[in-house]
Amino acid sequence: MSVLMVVVICVLILRKYVSFKETSKVIYFCTFIGYFFPIFIFFLMPVDVVVTSHQICLWENVDMNETGCPVPFNYIPSSALTIIWNIVYWTTYVATWLVYPILQSYALSGEFTAWTKLKAAVKENAIFYLVAGGICLIIFVILYFTHRLESGLTVATTAANVWGIFVLIALLGYGLVDIPRSQWRRGNKYLRLKYCQYLLAGYHEDIETCEVTVHDTIKRINQYNLSIPKD
Template sequence: MWVFYLISLPLTLGMVILTARYFAGPEVPRYVFFTVGYTWFCSLAIIILVPADIYTTKFDLDRGGISFYWIWSYWSTFLLTWAVVPLIQGFEDAGDFTVVERLKTSVRANLVFYLIVGAIGLFGIILLIVMHKIRIGNVLAFAMACSNTFGLVTGAFLLGFGLSEIPKGLWRNSDWSTRQKVLSHKIAKLAVKLDDAHQDLSNAIMSKR
């Protein structure tokens, strides 16, 4: 089993690093790079954990270690999905000039989103309890099931989109004349957005003086 670990762990880690470096832009901050890399590693850790889990179950070995790694993988992915990654995404998208203000904007936007989702979820749980569909003791398990369902539905949606969009994009890009027209149209739109951004920046600088 140690041979499997010595092979699978470096391969998985190397695949994550190479993929992240390939898709990362030159100006991507390091904390974003490492966060994305750790997120991908937690997701791909199933390649290592599933065979290890089967091995320990088949030979009736101590499951303390594998249980710990399953819990680590699950809660790491959970926290990254619902807290860390949205916070970083909001921080990077914020247009404020200081780190503190950008962080406040990100926290505020995420709190609004989670309050709305939490209110809807709380209403649904109360409704199910009143209708005697679930018990109060099963609320945590129900919440975890909803979280897993959200992940599965999102993954299926993105996979379905990729299966149709990637071949479509390859088909369109094979025609160079059509590709040139599309890029020319995008350049014109980006030029307009760039001018608007410059104007907004000039107005913001003037208002700060």
């Protein structure tokens, strides 16, 4: 049921902001996946909490009858929940660090063919991966010689989480500061007037440019009208 709700939400979002007929099916699918898994996490977290609470209840009441710990309506086995979390996490991980950066560079590339765009996108991201790989290698060496290297998977997961938390803090910090500041400036009538006067100069230049274009167009139309025989 949760999966169906997430699918409906993603389809409604894409229907509002994306044209299905004019957009490539590959891009549409990648965008759908990009919306699906982050939204699905919001539905999966309560299930995880319910399953954990039920297991704690069973552990604390081992000698009692299971009727003391009723099974929730959205309960799923712990093994299945682990598999779902692995699919969600690692799909999001690969998409975030490999698929979407290449697609973004591909879309912004100035090349003319699909193959050259793909090569440019891979080359651009390879530079980032080499720098990030060098930093990770240094971290691995430090952890190895300090005997704290448990597993490469743990380090990769931790690095991704640290990067995500850093980006989240940066974006939230910018939004929490910039939005109230912009609203504060909107409430200042003097600054608002100065800003409108600044925009007015640009609009005046645009109007003059449009007037010149209209006069040139009318002049050409008159010339064409005179050159065309009336008969």
